[in-house]
Amino acid sequence: MAPGRIMLGVLLMLLVWEGLAHVQPDSMLISGPFDIAEYINDHSGLLFRAATETLRNAALGFFWGNLAAVALACFVILIPKSEWVVSALALLVFCIPLIASGPILRVLFGPGAGPQIALAALAVYYTTFLAFVVGLRAISQSWTDLMTVYGRGRLSTLFVVRFRASLPYLFMGLQIAAPAAFLGAMIGEFTGAERGLGVLTLRAMRGLQTDATWALAAISASLAMLGYACVGLLKSKLTPHATTILLSTPRFGQKRALSTQILGIVFLSAMVLVLWQGLMDLFNLNSFFAKRPADIWTFVSNTTNLNTLLTALGETLTYAIPGYLAGLALGAGLAVILTLWPPVARAIMPTAISLRAVPIITTAPLLVLAFGRGFTGTVAIVAVMVFFPTLVACLQGLRQAPTQIVDLFASYGAGRLKLLRCAQIPAMLPAFFASARMAVPAALLAVTTAEWLATGRGIGVLMALTASTSNYNMLWSCVVLLCLAAVTAYAGVAWCEKRVLRVYASEQVV
Amino acid sequence: MTTAGISCNRIRKSFDRTEAVSELSIEFQSGQTTALVGPSGCGKSTVLRMIAGLETPDMGHIAIGHETPKQVARRGGLAMAFQDASLLPWRTVRSNIALGAELARKPVDRVDDLINLVGLDGFAEHRPAELSGGMRQRAAIARSLISEPEVLLLDEPFGAVDAITRRRLNQELPPLWRERQTTTLLVTHSVEEAVLLSDRVIVLSSRPARILADIQVDINRDCTFSPVTSPDVRAFVTQVLTALEEYE
Numbered sequence: 001m002a003p004g005r006i007m008l009g010v011l012l013m014l015l016v017w018e019g020l021a022h023v024q025p026d027s028m029l030i031s032g033p034f035d036i037a038e039y040i041n042d043h044s045g046l047l048f049r050a051a052t053e054t055l056r057n058a059a060l061g062f063f064w065g066n067l068a069a070v071a072l073a074c075f076v077i078l079i080p081k082s083e084w085v086v087s088a089l090a091l092l093v094f095c096i097p098l099i100a101s102g103p104i105l106r107v108l109f110g111p112g113a114g115p116q117i118a119l120a121a122l123a124v125y126y127t128t129f130l131a132f133v134v135g136l137r138a139i140s141q142s143w144t145d146l147m148t149v150y151g152r153g154r155l156s157t158l159f160v161v162r163f164r165a166s167l168p169y170l171f172m173g174l175q176i177a178a179p180a181a182f183l184g185a186m187i188g189e190f191t192g193a194e195r196g197l198g199v200l201t202l203r204a205m206r207g208l209q210t211d212a213t214w215a216l217a218a219i220s221a222s223l224a225m226l227g228y229a230c231v232g233l234l235k236s237k238l239t240p241h242a243t244t245i246l247l248s249t250p251r252f253g254q255k256r257a258l259s260t261q262i263l264g265i266v267f268l269s270a271m272v273l274v275l276w277q278g279l280m281d282l283f284n285l286n287s288f289f290a291k292r293p294a295d296i297w298t299f300v301s302n303t304t305n306l307n308t309l310l311t312a313l314g315e316t317l318t319y320a321i322p323g324y325l326a327g328l329a330l331g332a333g334l335a336v337i338l339t340l341w342p343p344v345a346r347a348i349m350p351t352a353i354s355l356r357a358v359p360i361i362t363t364a365p366l367l368v369l370a371f372g373r374g375f376t377g378t379v380a381i382v383a384v385m386v387f388f389p390t391l392v393a394c395l396q397g398l399r400q401a402p403t404q405i406v407d408l409f410a411s412y413g414a415g416r417l418k419l420l421r422c423a424q425i426p427a428m429l430p431a432f433f434a435s436a437r438m439a440v441p442a443a444l445l446a447v448t449t450a451e452w453l454a455t456g457r458g459i460g461v462l463m464a465l466t467a468s469t470s471n472y473n474m475l476w477s478c479v480v481l482l483c484l485a486a487v488t489a490y491a492g493v494a495w496c497e498k499r500v501l502r503v504y505a506s507e508q509v510v
Numbered sequence: 511m512t513t514a515g516i517s518c519n520r521i522r523k524s525f526d527r528t529e530a531v532s533e534l535s536i537e538f539q540s541g542q543t544t545a546l547v548g549p550s551g552c553g554k555s556t557v558l559r560m561i562a563g564l565e566t567p568d569m570g571h572i573a574i575g576h577e578t579p580k581q582v583a584r585r586g587g588l589a590m591a592f593q594d595a596s597l598l599p600w601r602t603v604r605s606n607i608a609l610g611a612e613l614a615r616k617p618v619d620r621v622d623d624l625i626n627l628v629g630l631d632g633f634a635e636h637r638p639a640e641l642s643g644g645m646r647q648r649a650a651i652a653r654s655l656i657s658e659p660e661v662l663l664l665d666e667p668f669g670a671v672d673a674i675t676r677r678r679l680n681q682e683l684p685p686l687w688r689e690r691q692t693t694t695l696l697v698t699h700s701v702e703e704a705v706l707l708s709d710r711v712i713v714l715s716s717r718p719a720r721i722l723a724d725i726q727v728d729i730n731r732d733c734t735f736s737p738v739t740s741p742d743v744r745a746f747v748t749q750v751l752t753a754l755e756e757y758e
Contacts, residue, residue: 140594140596142596143596143598145559148562148563149562149563149564149589150586150610150613150614151588152613160609160613164600165598
């Protein structure tokens with residue numbers, strides 16, 4: 001699209017935005033671009049200091065999280081037998097919503113930047129790990145054969161072939177990680193930091209300062225998108241010939257019997273409990289706030305406590321499930337519709353990719369302002385969180401239909417709808433399910449964030465309350481329950497995925 | 511340079527429930543070029559891959575001299591050219607050819623000679639994406655030659671090469687292998703090529719592979735030798751084709 005047209009489009013959008021802000025000037029719903037600019041100008045010093053603090057924490061978290069991801073991925077490639085355990089543990093940690101681990105990290109680290117950096121690292125490591133492992137594996141077998149013929153082992157193959165070949169995948173992970181690190185740092189600031197954009201956002205929300213909320217959202221979104229764009233630029237310079245890459249989970253080896261799977265789950269659960277207890281004891285953490293597995297078991301054995309927890313979880317799922325399904329349906333549906341008009345799809349793709357990079361923490365306050373603090377607002381937040389990644393993944397997936405098959409349909413004069421139904425939608429399914437799996441922890445993060453910020457119900461607010469009243473048994477129990485809910489939902493989606501792809505993409509199912 | 515013969519003793523290999531090779535015993539003599547021909551899917555490439563150490567036989571054993579294939583590979587004594595060029599896309603032609611020597615821990619000083627041999631002058635600094643399929647395959651052949659291996663394994667490497675270059679390589683490569691006493695194994699679908707390049711042609715049956723004919727190719731390849739008109743070549747080609755047709 002010509003730069004002139006883009007400028008005209010942006011100008012038109014700003015004018016409409018400003019006009020909407022003047023329709024109901026006292027509604028405290030929308031701030032116009034002029035009011036936002038005025039607020040930024042009046043508070044430039046404060047905003048600059050806060051942005052610098054958040055950026056610093058996000059950058060440190062980005063570095064450590066990605067370093068850990070790269071190290072873990074290399075470990076898995078060098079010792080393939082470790083893949084199942086490492087991947088499962090990495091997934092388990094990823095499934096803990098940041099909103100849940102935030103208060104615990106605050107308790108463990110105390111005041112300071114520790115939780116922000118740790119949360120930023122936790123927000124990025126899994127997507128980079130996943131993308132990098134897929135990339136390290138996605139090399140031609142003849143390259144590994146070549147290395148074997150010359151008597152070279154896994155380490156040489158990693159350095160000579162795999163590492164360089166996986167750069168497009170690594171950069172894709174890093175690109176998704178850039179805004180995610182920003183999101184993690186802001187959530188860390190929500191949990192009781194002294195400085196940063198997250199702290200200012202909370203204050204603006206609580207003080208119903210519409211201009212401040214919009215200004216902070218605009219700054220945070222711009223910085224996150226800038227991070228996304230910078231890594232994207234680096235990616236295009238270093239890997240200019242890279243094609244579209246779909247992020248799917250690493251293969252977990254051969255098909256296993258049910259008994260072996262159950263044994264695996266038992267082994268993994270035992271390992272998590274041992275690691276949990278072991279790490280607490282190793283660092284000699286005070287049992288007043290650092291709860292061990294036995295403490296949680298005793299706590300949830302009490303019927304009243306368990307009922308409180310399950311009621312809160314029930315409320316959370318009441319918002320999360322419709323929002324998750326709505327986000328998936330809207331994302332996939334719009335992608336399918338857009339594919340029928342390729343020029344529109346091409347025009348929308350960059351915008352959708354950019355909006356995917358906007359952290360939910362910046363849009364949640366705006367959605368609360370727009371849709372209210374009830375059911376609609378919370379479901380909208382979850383749906384938006386799920387919508388953009390699904391739309392982008394599905395648009396990319398729809399393009400995966402093999403050229404020969406598209407040509408075959410064309411040679412028979414088949415219409416666009418026929419091609420869509422018989423070739424493109426089946427080709428989209430792996431991307432759709434990969435997105436649906438990754439959206440599970442994201443949806444829980446969105447719903448708990450909304451509960452914390454706005455609704456005053458559900459497990460999100462229960463965690464916030466128990467953190468402030470030092471009820472650490474309840475806090476830890478909330479985290480465990482959320483993690484279990486996320487893992488169960490993730491496994492459920494993976495179960496459906498396997499069955500659907502067995503029919504529509506049999507070569508991708510192990 | 512001392513080269514080693516290859517001994518395959520009652521080797522067997524299955525993939526899932528498909529038996530690719532069944533108790534096959536072959537000796538490949540040191541310094542000789544041997545071609546394996548046979549119907550598609552008969553297990554020729556599997557035999558080659560087992561000799562390269564890329565597949566482990568389910569039964570029997572393979573020795574190169576007194577060593578296992580992996581031992582020879584570790585000291586840089588093996589090289590292989592595959593059906594697809596398998597060049598690293600981020601390296602130039604020169605760098606891809608040099609990779610063969612780097613991996614075998616041998617000197618990287620013959621790249622230009624080999625670029626000339628395979629007819630890639632002027633393309634040394636090009637990347638694989640800028641080359642045709644045949645040019646990539648020529649670069650892959652050069653990569654397999656640069657380490658001057660004791661054992662050279664060629665898995666249908668000339669398939670994508672154009673007729674003129676193929677003919678040139680067919681004429682220039684055998685003297686090179688003979689001069690260096692390289693033990694060369696060639697898998698090919700072209701009976702003419704097998705006869706032209708090899709000292710011996712082994713005809714294999716369809717899966718599981720067994721030896722149908724073992725033909726010593728005794729052709730006088732002096733400077734006047736013309737493969738197109740040579741009656742010797744035609745006689746050996748007929749002999750190989752007859753072995754295949756009788757089996758059919």
